[in-house]
Amino acid sequence: MGGVINVLARYARETNSKPFISEMSIPTFKLIGMYIGQSVFTFFYIFMLSNLGEKVAYHMKADLFKSVLQQDIAFFDAQRTGEIINRLTSDVQDFKSSFKQTISGGLRAITQIVGCSVSLVMISPNMTLVTLLCIPSVIGIGTLFGSLLRVISRKAQAQVEKTTAVADEAVSNIRTVRSFAMEEQEAALYIKEAEEAMVLNEALGFGIGLFQAGTNLFINGTVLMTLYLGGYMLSTNRLSAGDVMSFLMAAQTIQRSLAQISLLFGGVIKGLAAGARVFEYINMKPSMSLTGGKIIPDNLLKGDIEFKNVTFAYPTRRRQVILKNFNLSIPSGKTIAIVGSSGNGKSTIVALLERFYDVNGGSICIDGHDIKTLDPTWLRQNILGLISQEPILFGTTILENIRYGRPEATDEEVKYAAQQANAHEFISNFPKGYQTLVGERGATLSGGQKQRVAIARALLKNPRILLLDEATSALDGESEKIVQSALDEARKGRTVIVIAHRLSTVRNADIILVLNHGKIVEMGSHEQLLKLKGYYWALTYQQHQQPDAA
Numbered sequence: 001m002g003g004v005i006n007v008l009a010r011y012a013r014e015t016n017s018k019p020f021i022s023e024m025s026i027p028t029f030k031l032i033g034m035y036i037g038q039s040v041f042t043f044f045y046i047f048m049l050s051n052l053g054e055k056v057a058y059h060m061k062a063d064l065f066k067s068v069l070q071q072d073i074a075f076f077d078a079q080r081t082g083e084i085i086n087r088l089t090s091d092v093q094d095f096k097s098s099f100k101q102t103i104s105g106g107l108r109a110i111t112q113i114v115g116c117s118v119s120l121v122m123i124s125p126n127m128t129l130v131t132l133l134c135i136p137s138v139i140g141i142g143t144l145f146g147s148l149l150r151v152i153s154r155k156a157q158a159q160v161e162k163t164t165a166v167a168d169e170a171v172s173n174i175r176t177v178r179s180f181a182m183e184e185q186e187a188a189l190y191i192k193e194a195e196e197a198m199v200l201n202e203a204l205g206f207g208i209g210l211f212q213a214g215t216n217l218f219i220n221g222t223v224l225m226t227l228y229l230g231g232y233m234l235s236t237n238r239l240s241a242g243d244v245m246s247f248l249m250a251a252q253t254i255q256r257s258l259a260q261i262s263l264l265f266g267g268v269i270k271g272l273a274a275g276a277r278v279f280e281y282i283n284m285k286p287s288m289s290l291t292g293g294k295i296i297p298d299n300l301l302k303g304d305i306e307f308k309n310v311t312f313a314y315p316t317r318r319r320q321v322i323l324k325n326f327n328l329s330i331p332s333g334k335t336i337a338i339v340g341s342s343g344n345g346k347s348t349i350v351a352l353l354e355r356f357y358d359v360n361g362g363s364i365c366i367d368g369h370d371i372k373t374l375d376p377t378w379l380r381q382n383i384l385g386l387i388s389q390e391p392i393l394f395g396t397t398i399l400e401n402i403r404y405g406r407p408e409a410t411d412e413e414v415k416y417a418a419q420q421a422n423a424h425e426f427i428s429n430f431p432k433g434y435q436t437l438v439g440e441r442g443a444t445l446s447g448g449q450k451q452r453v454a455i456a457r458a459l460l461k462n463p464r465i466l467l468l469d470e471a472t473s474a475l476d477g478e479s480e481k482i483v484q485s486a487l488d489e490a491r492k493g494r495t496v497i498v499i500a501h502r503l504s505t506v507r508n509a510d511i512i513l514v515l516n517h518g519k520i521v522e523m524g525s526h527e528q529l530l531k532l533k534g535y536y537w538a539l540t541y542q543q544h545q546q547p548d549a550a
């Protein structure tokens with residue numbers, strides 16, 4: 001801008017303030033046009049590049065998030081949340097920055113190198129050959145060095161991911177951290193991981209610095225060589241002084257462009273490693289797709305469940321077989337309770353029915369159809385209603401949380417589901433009623449209230465099969481009674497699987513089965529099982545000894 005003002009001031013002085021416009025020559029108009037043109041082009045160039053970068057990042061984020069949500073549950077068993085979030089945030093950001101830098105800086109530098117190389121060849125092909133000899137070597141060494149640095153960069157980014165995961169866990173579990181007074185230890189753990197990330201990033205910086213220094217050495221050597229050769233050709237009259245000057249100018253531009261490319265190198269390395277990590281998840285194919293398969297027509301749907309010779313081990317622990325040749329038949333409309341000591345595979349049965357995992361052997365059928373042949377989305381959205389011990393709510397209003405069960409439900413349907421879940425009354429007592437915000441994971445509601453919202457959410461989809469996995473075990477006696485009566489109401493007309501530790505909550509079940517090491521060891525009604533004086537009787541006896549648990 002200062003330059004423009006100076007030129008205009010000088011022009012005004014030189015023209016002695018004569019009538020300005022009429023005196024302006026055509027070259028002056030061209031000059032002004034170029035100034036304005038340059039600004040306009042700069043604007044478009046920055047705007048378009050920024051737009052392109054944002055679009056690339058947006059598509060990457062969208063594809064990555066969609067792909068993550070479609071992964072098997074086993075993927076989430078193995079991965080920490082913080083690590084996944086890191087790929088969505090830092091890695092996409094690193095890729096975007098590097099992409100923009102590479103396009104803006106790289107394009108300019110390459111154009112300059114190509115343009116100036118053409119000038120060099122035109123001035124002196126021999127000298128050009130010597131001058132540009134360094135380029136293939138720089139590219140060769142750069143490629144070698146680059147692959148080495150990419151490995152370090154990948155390690156550094158994985159370490160940053162680990163650091164984020166530690167922070168994420170500590171912050172999202174802050175109540176547990178506080179109640180165990182573990183702030184210092186958590187901070188120390190974070191600092192240790194962050195330090196490792198710092199060391200790896202420092203090593204990366206060292207490598208990039210080394211590469212740039214080496215490149216500069218090469219490039220500067222080339223300039224010296226050009227000077228020497230130029231002087232020699234001038235003295236032997238093979239080139240004119242003007243040609244030597246032009247050659248030097250062009251060679252210097254190439255040198256600056258190469259230096260610019262070597263500066264970009266570090267960013268490109270980081271961007272490539274980040275991009276590889278993002279695409280690793282985008283290209284990951286889940287073993288079970290979310291959609292596709294049969295849908296049982298409403299009029300044929302009954303809700304019979306059958307486990308036939310099911311064998312299963314969790315993908316993350318292949319050697320621990322949880323169910324082996326497991327058989328179970330539940331007629332539609334019946335309530336079956338599964339009891340047994342902890343770790344026996346009760347929740348696994350529910351997880352398999354939800355198709356969170358596929359069985360390794362045998363099959364699970366609903367109304368005679370293997371669930372592997374049914375559309376998983378239809379199955380989860382319409383047939384199964386799962387209520388688990390720890391109801392997880394989203395940080396939005398009660399209305400939206402219940403509507404999560406069926407997004408197209410009307411406000412009236414939401415209210416009706418809340419009434420069925422014994423939740424309408426407490427919701428109506430909140431000053432904002434159904435519009436009350438529940439806080440992150442429902443933190444501002446009591447355990448019993450959260451559970452009733454979760455029940456309403458499950459009932460809203462009017463599922464044919466209800467899965468109650470310790471649905472009342474986290475509640476105190478009073479809340480349990482209210483929730484239990486809501487569940488008793490919800491059971492009507494549905495096939496229900498109840499998993500419970502407190503045997504008092506399963507007495508009314510049509511069939512109770514006792515699971516031991518993944519095998520059914522007893523089966524019958526409450527009275528029948530008590531008479532057997534076996535496992536069930538022993539469990540009941542144990543609970544009578546612990547009045548709290550009964």
Ligand SMILES: Nc1ncnc2c1ncn2[C@@H]1O[C@H](COP(=O)(O)OP(=O)(O)OP(=O)(O)O)[C@@H](O)[C@H]1O
Nearest residue numbers: 077314316317322341342343344345346347348349
């Ligand atoms: N996602 C998982 N990945 C690997 N192993 C798992 C997973 N979930 C459970 N397990 C293991 O499978 C076994 C059965 O677990 P499951 O949760 O089905 O038991 P449970 O009878 O419901 O126990 P509880 O009554 O304590 O809830 C346990 O040994 C458990 O450690």
